[in-house]
Amino acid sequence: MNLSDLPRRFTIPFANGAGSGYKRVIPTNHVAASDTDAPASLQDGFPPETFTPIAAGGIPPNGADFNGLFNQLSAWARWQAAGGPAYFDADFAAAIGGYPLGAVVRASSAPTGSWVSIVNNNMEDPGIGALPGPTNWRFMAGLGATPAEVLERPARGDRVVTPYALAEASPSGVGATGRWEQLPNGRIEQWGRxxxxxxxxxxxxxxxxxPFPMGCENLQLTTVNPAAAPGENYDMWAQIVGYTADSFTIIQQAVLSGAAATPLAVDWRAIGR
Incomplete structure (x- = not known):
């Protein structure tokens, strides 16, 4: 099949303007015939009376049934041609015994994301459930998460994290004393020398x-000694005096057995929120 085989689309459903007397909804179950009308149904199609000659007591098919049937079919064809998705419907699921394995639907409570069924006879509503989400559905596609949604870690997995959103949710920068980066989970790491x-x-x-908006949680220090060698005659290490959300205080300690220790820099790394 080729793209040129694309059929003409329904811009309106068949019999869209037909009055109520000329179009009727096709019922699911059998409807008993009267002396003049033998209604069609999804169960029967057109009933036997409509196949019986009138001279033998038959009843002609009702044009309203044709209009109703073609109206429903063309309405669905129009919806699909417009790119309309299938939404989860609990009544429909009950009527068919549940959605099959591989079915793709939208959740009515989260209509911007698609879910794929991972089981047969699936009656579960993908829009209902606590973390981490529905049991019998897996998120397939949907709107890209905003940077704020990445940071907020929304309660449902119905957003796609794009590289842009992840980068925007992980801001970073350089300050006078070092560098910092905020992770998507809200944690902030800072480091420097x-x-x-x-x-x-x-x-x-x-x-x-x-500054850490909620405070520093951990600080690690390492004294940097470019001249370190096995025969060093002194040892120096940094100690934490304390830290706040804005700064930290340290002191450089040393054990000497000879010449005075050379001042040394300290590498530091802090984690907080």
């Missing part, structure tokens, strides 16, 4: 590149 600090020279306070 101090200027050389003298041993036993007193406490030094260093501002974080950006």
């Amino acid at each position: 101090t200027s050389p600090i003298s041993q036993n020279g007193g406490a030094v306070t260093i501002a974080f590149p950006t």
Whole structure:
């Protein structure tokens, strides 16, 4: 089949303007015939009376049934030609015994995302359920999450995280004392290297590149000694005096067995929110 085989689309359903006397909804179950009317149904189609000659007591098919049937079929063809999706319908699911494996529907409560059924006879509504989401459906496609939604970690998995949204949800920057980055889960990491600090020279306070909105949770220090060698005659290490949401205070300690220790820089890394 080729693209050129695309059929003409229904811009309106068949019998769209037919009055109520000329179009009727086709019922699901059998409807008993009267002396002059033998209604069609989904169960029977056109009943036997409409196949019986009039001279033998038959009843002609009713034009309103033709209009009703073609109206419903063409309405669905029009919907699908317009790109309309199938929405989960609990009554429909009950009538057919549940959606089959591989069925793709939209949830009425979250109509911008598509869900694929991973079981047969699926009666579960994909729009209902606590974290991590429905049991018998998997999210297939939908709207891209906004950076705010990535950070908020919405309660349902009905958004697609695009590279753009992930990058925007992970802002980063450079400050006077180092660098910082915010992760999609809201955690903030900061790191840097101090200027050389003298041993036993007193406490030094260093501002974080950006304040932690909710506070610093952990701080790690490592003294940097470019001249480190097996025969070093002194040992130096940094200690944490304390930290706040805005800064941290450290002191450089040393054990000497010879010449005075050279001031050394300290690598630091902080985590918080």
